[in-house]
Amino acid sequence: MTQPALSWAETFGITPLSTRLAEMAVTFRGAEGVPPSRFDASSLGIFQPGLALRTWLGRRRADRRVPIYNLFNRTPTPIADGWSVRKTQVRDFRGGTLTYDSHNGTDFAVPPGTIVVAAAPGRVLRVSSEFNRGGLKLFVDHGRGLVTTSNHLGRALVREGDLVRRGQPVALSGASGIDMLLMFPWNVPHVHFNVWLNGEPVDPFAEPGEVSLWRRQNDPVPDDGAADDDGATPTAWDAAAVDAAVTACDVAAVRDALRAIERLELRAMAVLFQMSYYPTRFATRVTPYAASFPREPRLDLPFRAADVVGIVLPK
Helix, strand or coil: CCCCCCHHHHHCCCCCCCCCCCCHHHHCEEEEECCEEEECHHHCCCCCCHHHHHHHHHCCCCCCEEEECCCCCCCCCCCHHHECCCCCCCCCCCCCCCCCCCCCEEECCCCCCCCCCCCCCCCEEEEEEEECCCEEEEEEECCHHHHEEEEEEECCCCCCCCEEECCCEEEECCCCCCCHHHHCCCCEEEEEEEEEECCCCCCCCCCCCCCCECCCCCCCCCCCCCCCCCCCCCCCCCCHHHHHHHEECCHHHHHHHHHHCCCCCHHHHHHHHHHHHHHHHHHCCCCCCCCCCCCCEEEECCCCCCCCEECCCCC
């Protein structure tokens, strides 16, 4: 079914305005347990104005490949220093610098309104919007310690608790979040795609000697219909570990809100969200899983085969 076009408010995720203004203030002033974000002249190295303008205008590559805007930083700055949008200590999986200090995902440059799909079968366990941390986001638990999140969305097409198939549409991409709004039109509209394994952010691309989390090694493609997986194995959350992680949160209001979530799987995902997006709120990191799982090739590109055929990395 064709989705109605995104409004500007949806694209940038600016409502409710009072909430967004308060979240915006956290970026520059910080909050309890959250230091201000860090910027300097090196942050300008993130921008690719040519790619940004083409993508805002809805222009796609003739070969139907999705440009990679930023990669996962393999050498992040210390968590205690807070969120850094600088380029001071960076290395992507190829040994290059297509990333920035605190970048813990992969950015796919796509025009707002692009259909985003589930990269593997799973269950939606969170849909939330935080203006200072990636705008509208959708979190899918794929079982065996694997979670993916899609950020900067314009509209969610599924709800918490929904089971999703590999390749099923789950959202429309947007440009939600403070960085997109303040840097328009120089920031590239993109889907920031996070992968967590055993509660930690990981790079889905593999360095030499690693196992890629993409089903087609480091050259991911959309679902081709060949996977024989009707659903994800349900996650065995460790209730005691989840409670220990909640207790490790140093911010009383956040800790109380986490404890108030009744369903274990939703509380576990909320804990993962807080530890990944606001790690300075926690005295220690505690994995909420009953077991640890290895890297496995389980993911496809989070876009439809009707729209894209693969990716392209800058040379």
